[in-house]
Amino acid sequence: NAGVTQTPKFQVLKTGQSMTLQCAQDMNHNSMYWYRQDPGMGLRLIYYSASEGTTDKGEVPNGYNVSRLNKREFSLRLESAAPSQTSVYFCASSAYQTDTQYFGPGTRLTVL
Amino acid sequence: AQSVTQLGSHVSVSEGALVLLRCNYSSSVPPYLFWYVQYPNQGLQLLLKYTSAATLVKGINGFEAEFKKSETSFHLTKPSAHMRDAAEYFCAVSVTPGNNRLAFGKGNQVVVIP
Numbered sequence: 765n766a767g768v769t770q771t772p773k774f775q776v777l778k779t780g781q782s783m784t785l786q787c788a789q790d791m792n793h794n795s796m797y798w799y800r801q802d803p804g805m806g807l808r809l810i811y812y813s814a815s816e817g818t819t820d821k822g823e824v825p826n827g828y829n830v831s832r833l834n835k836r837e838f839s840l841r842l843e844s845a846a847p848s849q850t851s852v853y854f855c856a857s858s859a860y861q862t863d864t865q866y867f868g869p870g871t872r873l874t875v876l
Numbered sequence: 877a878q879s880v881t882q883l884g885s886h887v888s889v890s891e892g893a894l895v896l897l898r899c900n901y902s903s904s905v906p907p908y909l910f911w912y913v914q915y916p917n918q919g920l921q922l923l924l925k926y927t928s929a930a931t932l933v934k935g936i937n938g939f940e941a942e943f944k945k946s947e948t949s950f951h952l953t954k955p956s957a958h959m960r961d962a963a964e965y966f967c968a969v970s971v972t973p974g975n976n977r978l979a980f981g982k983g984n985q986v987v988v989i990p
Contacts, residue, residue, distance in 0.1 A: 806983050807966065854919055863970050864922055867920040867921070870917075
């Protein structure tokens with residue numbers, strides 16, 4: 765049982781480049797989330813998907829897009845990366861209405 | 877909107893001493909409250925959660941937290957710190973019970989001094 769997996773673990777981009785962060789869960793959870801973690805800021809919600817086929821903006825959605833590809837997979841896309849998007853990105857999932865979220869290991873992204 | 881406040885970004889504690897991390901929440905409705913731990917270079921793991929059952933919640937690794945409605949608090953404690961407790965700890969509140977969205981505090985980095 766792998767839980768929540770994320771790829772890649774590390775990535776370096778140049779300003780203006782695009783990339784997609786992948787996330788998959790094998791717990792049959794309905795809800796999935798993308799957060800970013802910055803020093804002294806805690807975790808901030810970028811986007812979430814309450815169930816397959818739905819996505820909603822979180823606290824800091826600007827510069828990002830998401831796709832809930834199926835129940836297992838939820839990807840985060842940066843269309844034109846900026847240095848302000850240098851961060852550690854975490855994907856999480858939860859069963860519907862239980863509120864406990866399970867986190868992946870994170871992707872450390874640096875934008876030069 | 878619901879939120880949590882964690883004061884003191886860095887907390888130093890001697891090995892064997894009490895660990896106390898403070899969390900205060902704001903909520904207009906009964907909240908669900910969580911403590912997560914993040915070890916270096918890892919994702920977050922659930923330590924414990926409060927969902928309106930017993931006010932004293934026991935979690936993993938000897939941690940516990942007490943929900944006090946009158947003080948709007950959910951402080952995390954452990955009687956005796958171990959070196960392995962060095963990590964970052966986050967308090968979180970459910971934005972609306974049952975809709976799965978969480979608001980996180982800014983975290984406490986715990987340093988354990990031998």
